[in-house]
Amino acid sequence: MKELRIIRICLAVLFFLGAAAYLAIGVPVHRALKFVELFQIIPSSITFSLGSIIVWFIITLFIGRFYCSTVCPVGTLQDFFSKGRKLFRRLNRPYSYRPGSKMRFYILGVYIFCVIAGVAAVPFWIEPWSIFRNICGDMHPSAEKMEWIRVGVGVTTGILAGVVSVILLLIVSLLTGRGFCTDICPVGTALGCLSNYTLYHIEFDPDRCINCMRCEDICPSQCIKVVSRHVDNSRCIRCLDCCHVCPNDAIKLQINRNRRMNPLMTPTRSASSAT
Numbered sequence: 001m002k003e004l005r006i007i008r009i010c011l012a013v014l015f016f017l018g019a020a021a022y023l024a025i026g027v028p029v030h031r032a033l034k035f036v037e038l039f040q041i042i043p044s045s046i047t048f049s050l051g052s053i054i055v056w057f058i059i060t061l062f063i064g065r066f067y068c069s070t071v072c073p074v075g076t077l078q079d080f081f082s083k084g085r086k087l088f089r090r091l092n093r094p095y096s097y098r099p100g101s102k103m104r105f106y107i108l109g110v111y112i113f114c115v116i117a118g119v120a121a122v123p124f125w126i127e128p129w130s131i132f133r134n135i136c137g138d139m140h141p142s143a144e145k146m147e148w149i150r151v152g153v154g155v156t157t158g159i160l161a162g163v164v165s166v167i168l169l170l171i172v173s174l175l176t177g178r179g180f181c182t183d184i185c186p187v188g189t190a191l192g193c194l195s196n197y198t199l200y201h202i203e204f205d206p207d208r209c210i211n212c213m214r215c216e217d218i219c220p221s222q223c224i225k226v227v228s229r230h231v232d233n234s235r236c237i238r239c240l241d242c243c244h245v246c247p248n249d250a251i252k253l254q255i256n257r258n259r260r261m262n263p264l265m266t267p268t269r270s271a272s273s274a275t
């Protein structure tokens with residue numbers, strides 16, 4: 001599991017640097033950087049790259065929201081920003097579980113409607129690849145000028161969008177970790193809808209868990225609740241940080257569901273009805 005986490009981190013850094021170079025400077029840096037955009041879900045959908053869409057559909061059904069922790073540059077940027085929590089006394093505290101917000105589904109519905117209706121304003125502000133394009137465009141506006149014009153905005157608006165996006169992402173990351181991914185991002189919400197059908201999922205081993213709380217404390221998606229041995233896999237981005245810090249190997253990415261092996265720890269039906 002630790003090896004898989006290292007691979008994930010290396011891929012995340014690779015895609016982030018590649019996306020930054022591609023969007024801030026352009027293809028002239030190296031033609032191979034074009035692959036970064038081809039791996040993004042929304043750009044692939046716009047260009048009708050069915051192969052890329054099918055690949056991500058299969059990957060998500062196999063392992064979950066691996067896209068969010070590996071390929072999405074906005075996700076990696078949030079991980080970088082969230083490290084700044086250590087610089088502020090009030091924010092330098094462990095994460096804790098919080099229920100998923102229903103607002104994310106409303107945002108997804110509005111996003112889909114705007115895409116179908118051809119309203120570019122909403123996707124321009126909340127779709128992760130567009131957000132990162134705006135951010136990188138601030139470093140080299142001429143490289144993104146034509147793209148901004150294509151969606152119906154001027155260079156000034158594009159630059160302003162990039163500045164606002166950085167500020168908002170910084171605030172959200174410092175306060176909630178991956179809050180943008182779990183509560184706002186339409187791509188993440190859409191991928192999360194497949195969570196009940198994924199082959200691999202994050203699962204507790206209740207007989208190994210010692211309630212040390214390390215997994216819940218480190219989870220940037222705030223989707224782990226140790227007291228009830230619950231993981232909200234629809235919001236889990238598969239960063240595998242929880243598996244890395246667990247001292248007893250009690251939380252894993254696996255296929256099967258776990259149940260207590262010790263029958264004394266499981267209430268009987270008669271005992272439940274008596275209470």
